[in-house]
Amino acid sequence: MSSAQSTSPHIFDATTAGFQKDVVEASTDTPILVDLWAEWCGPCKSLGPILEKLAVEYAGAFRLAKVDVDAEQQIAAAFQVRSIPTVMLVSGGGIVDGFTGALPEGQIREFLQSHGIVPSEGDDEVAEVSAPVESAEDAINRLQQAIAAEPDRSELKLDLALALMRAGQVDPAQAELDALPANLATDARAVRLRSQLELARALAGAPDIEALRQRLQSNDSDWEARDLLGVRLLIEGDAAAGLDQFLDVLKRQRDWNDGQAKKRLLAAFATLDDAELVGTYRRKMASLLF
Known part of the structure; x- marks a missing residue:
């Protein structure tokens, strides 16, 4: 157990026995970030301290549940974990989003902010400086320009696929999704987008x-x-x-x-x-x- 985990009420070890109460039910009051890790996982050792630092900094805006996948295999199976580290956001009693891999701190902050999770102190100041919500069309144009400038940044292509889906451009979104490299194809956002596309296509030729x-x-x-x-x-x-x-x-x-x-x-x-x-x-x- 890290020093942050041992002293912060916002960080705890989640177990199979207590998962329903401590994570699922508790998430109806406070978002829970579930960190699925293992002792032998190198990237986990770099991601874990970042998550713990943010949990302390955000002071209760979310809680961090640490899950050792070797010790809690049932939880890992329930989340259908294919690689670690995997991080899932549980809110309102269910999984709402997640990501895989050791993301840098800035991207994790952006991930949290995209779900309305900001540090408890200074919330009003954050709200005042927040930028207007970007339209899907503006996002598509911005991302296409960014990809042209940095074609090797695969994560931009996933962002583009998501923006295309927001704009209702199902076929282009599917094409971008299918072209993603293997390391992004299992990203939680890609998995969710795939499900959305399947939903949109499900009614082709379906009975009334x-x-x-x-x-x-x-x-x-x-x-x-x-x-x-x-x-x-x-x-x-x-x-x-x-x-x-x-x-x-x-x-x-x-x-x-x-x-x-x-x-x-x-x-x-x-x-x-x-x-x-x-x-x-x-x-x-x-x-x-x-």
Whole structure:
């Protein structure tokens, strides 16, 4: 245990036994940054102290949960960790974002700020100097110029793919996503974007709502029909009913189609503006996963 961890109330070791209470439920009050690490991992040793420093500096704006993946393999499996270090942001009872690798301190600060997490002291001053929100079109132009100037900075291409998706340019976003190098293809933002694109494409050639309901009347375990019905309802404005379909699949057949119900839920959360609804369904999802 580091000296910062031993003295700060904002840093703690998360265990499988206490994860539901200490992380999932606690995140409804305060965002929890989950640091998945291992003693043998070199990059973890450089990232860990940065995260701990920020947890102390931010003074309760978020809490840092340290997870030793060797000791807590169930948590690592639940997060589907493929490489470490992996950092996940849990808020409102569910996973909202994350990243892999030992990012520099500046990028971690930007990551936190993108989710409204700023140091507890001086919040008003931060708000006063915050820049206006950049439009998707402006972001696309800025990133294209940056890529032309620095074509080897692959992370800019991921940022461009995200901006294209924000602008509704599905095919260009998919092309940028497919062209990402392997080290970024599993980045949490890329995974989320992939799910969003799948959601947008899911209805190509899909039956209408009535046909899907009829299929479910004939076979209540027709997971494909239930999944597509969820997407239809979501796209056509009945978000809660659509999310209920995904939750039903997650509850009854969570591994169907490589865990597609969870992916649908995460993609849906990223597209909905109703924070209260999203928070409610994040907690429902988390209760099924942990």
